[in-house]
Amino acid sequence: MIWKKFSGETVKTPILEEVERAIVRETHNGYKLKVCIGTDSQVKGKIIDFATVIVLVREHHGGFMYINQDKSHLHMSIKERMLMEVQKSIETAYSVCDLLDLYDVALEVHADINTNPSFKSNKALNDAMGYILSMGFIFKAKPEAFASSTCADKMVH
Template structure:
């Protein structure tokens, strides 16, 4: 699966190396970074499209992100789809977590799951939170989960 920048430019290096270079470049420029990883999905006919983002926040100076999309014909219940989103985010977070530790970059995993029980996505909240926290990652759900509910959401809609 190909990663790209927000402007559409493909990332040719392995994502871990590109993230390392971004951390080194941004910290050398004097920025304190925080990284938020999230995934959102959209069902379009028979297809389900997933977008995973790695959002780099420069404290007080905006940010940028890397994006990965994938389409599948697999049919999911709402709870299954929410948990697939979370597993995609955790997969990337796990791949990159040693970099964040090495360079002392705070990282959160964002789940596009509503904390309000009136919403269907709430069915997956307990499992998603347990999965993310159980992996040792900081967890955010809606309305604080902007990486998944705003950034990734813009990519799949």
């Protein structure tokens, strides 16, 4: 997996090392951190662009993120695509959760799924919520899911 900073710079070390270095640096500078992970996707013709983000939020002082982008050529329904986004977020959360526990950093998994039933993405809400909560992660959906609906969204549009 290739991770990048928001600037476009490629992260040269494994993402776990990069996140750990960031946690040590930011806590040393006096910030309380929270990590939010989310994925968004965009259908572009026969290709689906996915962007997964790891957002490190400094309490009351902004934040920064790491981005992984990939593409799929599979045809999928909106519900399948929403659940694929959730799966990518969970895989990422699972890969960093032990590190975050070690440093006592809170973790949230954000799903780009609307809680309003009039939106198409709502079809996946119960499945996504069950999937994320059953893995032991804190779940956020729109409008609170800024990691997926704002941060990752910028990378696929």
